[in-house]
Amino acid sequence: xxxxxxxxxxxxxxxxxxxxxxxxxxxxxxxxxxxxxxxxxxxxxxxxxxxxxxxxxxxxxxxxxxxxxxxxxxxxxxxxxxxxxxxxxxxxxxxxxxxxxxxxxxxxxxxxxxxxxxxxxxxxxxxxxxxxxxxxxxxxxxxxxxxxxxxxxxxxxxxxxxxxxxxxxxxxxxxxxxxxxxxxxxxxxxxxxxxxxxxxxxxxxxxxxxxxxxxxxxxxxxxxxxxxxxxxxxxxxxxxxxxxxxxxxxxxxxxxxxxxxxxxxxxxxxxxxxxxxxxxxxxxxxxxxxxxxxxxxxxxxxxxxxxxxxxxxxxxxxxxxxxxxxxxxxxxxxxxxxxxxxxxxxxxxxxxxxxxxxxxxxxxxxxxxxxxxxxxxxxxxxxxxxxxxxxxxxxxxxxxxxxxxxxxxxxxxxxxxxxxxxxxxxxxxxxxxxxxxxxxxxxxxxxxxxxxxxxxxxxxxxxxxxxxxxxxxxxxxxxxxxxxxx
Numbered sequence: 444x445x446x447x448x449x450x451x452x453x454x455x456x457x458x459x460x461x462x463x464x465x466x467x468x469x470x471x472x473x474x475x476x477x478x479x480x481x482x483x484x485x486x487x488x489x490x491x492x493x494x495x496x497x498x499x500x501x502x503x504x505x506x507x508x509x510x511x512x513x514x515x516x517x518x519x520x521x522x523x524x525x526x527x528x529x530x531x532x533x534x535x536x537x538x539x540x541x542x543x544x545x546x547x548x549x550x551x552x553x554x555x556x557x558x559x560x561x562x563x564x565x566x567x568x569x570x571x572x573x574x575x576x577x578x579x580x581x582x583x584x585x586x587x588x589x590x591x592x593x594x595x596x597x598x599x600x601x602x603x604x605x606x607x608x609x610x611x612x613x614x615x616x617x618x619x620x621x622x623x624x625x626x627x628x629x630x631x632x633x634x635x636x637x638x639x640x641x642x643x644x645x646x647x648x649x650x651x652x653x654x655x656x657x658x659x660x661x662x663x664x665x666x667x668x669x670x671x672x673x674x675x676x677x678x679x680x681x682x683x684x685x686x687x688x689x690x691x692x693x694x695x696x697x698x699x700x701x702x703x704x705x706x707x708x709x710x711x712x713x714x715x716x717x718x719x720x721x722x723x724x725x726x727x728x729x730x731x732x733x734x735x736x737x738x739x740x741x742x743x744x745x746x747x748x749x750x751x752x753x754x755x756x757x758x759x760x761x762x763x764x765x766x767x768x769x770x771x772x773x774x775x776x777x778x779x780x781x782x783x784x785x786x787x788x789x790x791x792x793x794x795x796x797x798x799x800x801x802x803x804x805x806x807x808x809x810x811x812x813x814x815x816x817x818x819x820x821x822x823x824x825x826x827x828x829x830x831x832x833x834x835x836x837x838x839x840x841x842x843x844x845x846x847x848x849x850x851x852x853x854x855x856x857x858x859x860x861x862x863x864x865x866x867x868x869x870x871x872x873x874x875x876x877x878x879x880x881x882x883x884x885x886x887x888x889x890x891x892x893x894x895x896x897x898x899x900x901x902x903x904x905x906x907x908x909x910x911x912x913x914x915x916x917x918x919x920x921x922x923x924x925x926x927x928x929x
Contacts, residue, residue, distance in 0.1 A: 475633075475640070479710045483630035484818065487565050492627065492634055492717040493618055493655075494561040494586050495593035497724060498553075500652060502593070502610050507531035509598035509608040510543060518544035520765060521551050521558075522591035524576040527668070529598040531608045552773045554594040555764060556741055559775055561586055563785050564723040565625075566850035570777060573764055582625035588667075589613060589621055597666040612653075614660035614667030633715025640718075727785045743786060744774040758787035783851040794853035798842045798862065802869060806834045810841060815849025842866060 491497050508531070515530040516523055532550065535541045559569040562583070572578055575587035592613040602608040618636035621627070627634055638654040660667030729743040730736060732753065740746075743754045744761035754761055755776035762777040778787035792814060801810035806828030808820035828834030840846060842862040845853040 475715070476711050476713060477631040477633055477715055479712065480630045481710075483628065485630055485716065486628045487625050488627070488629040488634075488717050488720065489561075489564045490717050490720040490722050491724075492629070493621065493636075494589045495554075495557045496654070497652075497722075498557070498593060499612060499654075502596070503612070505610065506534040507596070507608050507610055508534050509602040509604055509606055511604045514543055514604070515547055515595075518547045519551060521555050522595055525588050525591040526595050528666075529602070529604070531596045531598050531602075531610060534607070550594045554590040555773055556775075557593070558586060558590045559764075560723065560727060560741065560785055561590070563727070563783075566847070568783075568852055569775070570762075582621075585617075585621040585624040589617055592617055592666045595666075600663045611664070611666045612656050614662055614665035615655045615657050616659035617667040618655045629716040631712070631716050633717055727788075729786060741785075742775060744776060755787045756782075758782040780856065781854045789851065791851055791854035792848045793856055794841065794845045795857040797848075797853055798838075798857055801834075801837050801841045802865070805837055806831070810837060814853070838866065 510530050510532050512527065512529050515532065516526060519526065532543070532546045535546070558575075562569040562572060567583070572580075572583050575583050578584060596611045599608045599611065615636040622634060622636070636655045637657045640652045640654075656662075656665035658665045724741065725739075728739040728741060730739045731746065731749070743749060746754075751760070755778060759776045759778035759782065761774040763772055763774050776785055776787050778784070781791055783789045783791050797810050797813055800813055804810075806823070808823035808828075811817075811820035811823055823829065823833055823837075826833065829836075841853075842857065842865075843859075845855040845857075847853075
């Protein structure tokens with residue numbers, strides 16, 4: 444219990460330090476302070492850490508008009524399973540006429556692009572999750588819901604269809620569900636759904652970026668439908684159902700969370716771990732030939748007249764997301780065997796190399812080290828391949844299919860027939876060595892028993908009594924027929 448209280452108290456200290464701000468002289472920028480968790484491994488700590496986060500500012504500055512759910516949901520395909528409310532759609536520019544299906548299609552394409560790019564940066568193959576509503580993975584579905592909530596905001600209460608409305612950001616509960624479902628971890632306090640962050644602008648000045656709305660959906664103040672239970676309510680439920688000890692522990696835990704902690708020196712930094720990483724929207728952007736960085740776009744497949752050799756970095760082809768949906772013909776890069784990411788610029792790890800390492804030195808964890816899992820590799824090394832079981836499982840798992848490495852799947856460069864032939868030969872070889880060693884030990888044992896039997900028979904063949912002493916007198920007593928020995 445003491446350790447639990449200390450851990451909770453340290454968490455309270457970290458949260459308190461995070462909320463403190465410091466004004467930088469001459470800049471007027473609030474500097475956030477974060478503590479570092481050294482015993483932690485990051486997971487899905489990417490920039491931006493939430494899908495569609497960098498679009499919130501642009502979307503908030505646009506003008507919207509309210510549209511009834513039935514009219515907006517009819518042309519939908521990707522977000523139809525998420526949107527169940529009257530939708531705010533961007534108002535066309537002055538002098539531009541657009542039909543409702545066209546506006547919905549454009550918003551869906553933005554949502555699908557952000558969905559694909561975010562999954563790709565998480566190291567997930569987005570071509571394996573083109574229909575997230577059919578997936579059993581809560582993490583994939585949480586990304587899907589967040590991008591649809593971002594690009595299809597809810598109408599303000601009492602807004603009439605066709606009338607102007609304002610942009611309603613996604614609820615903080617949707618963001619919290621994404622963190623929980625995907626296990627997002629950056630080893631500091633920067634993974635926050637509710638924040639106001641100030642950063643210097645490239646041309647001078649300050650840019651304010653805000654997070655999500657501090658409400659749980661469904662709410663009239665934000666877009667979303669998921670509901671989160673408060674921590675206090677959870678404590679009350681646990682305390683009401685438990686024993687006296689449980690109730691006392693919950694009371695101490697709640698009190699510890701109110702402590703301010705001590706003034707000990709804790710390692711801290713002013714830039715969140717995910718903000719310090721490279722922005723994947725910049726890393727995967729495409730600059731058309733003859734254009735400058737200011738003309739960069741996402742998804743080279745969105746340019747209809749671009750030569751095929753220039754699309755997907757020349758290492759893939761553009762493929763439609765929905766083959767049967769001609770109303771939304773958006774396309775993305777389907778990379779060649781050895782490449783990954785939205786523009787096919789990231790080389791994959793080799794399945795053949797991983798399989799060879801697993802086959803011959805897998806009991807030392809070499810295959811997992813190669814695939815980018817050092818912690819699992821160290822565990823496999825310390826247990827010598829899980830006492831052989833883990834070794835065999837990984838041989839079959841890696842050789843039978845291109846499994847996931849730390850980022851993306853392995854390149855499928857190992858033919859299935861090669862896996863079958865090598866694993867059979869390896870099994871026969873290991874079996875032959877085991878049988879040979881066992882047979883050799885059995886033969887040696889039989890030979891030793893035969894030699895001992897021969898020696899015993901030779902000893903009993905003389906029919907001599909055992910000696911009764913040592914020296915001349917002993918020999919005389921044992922062999923009286925020889926007389927006395929002088």
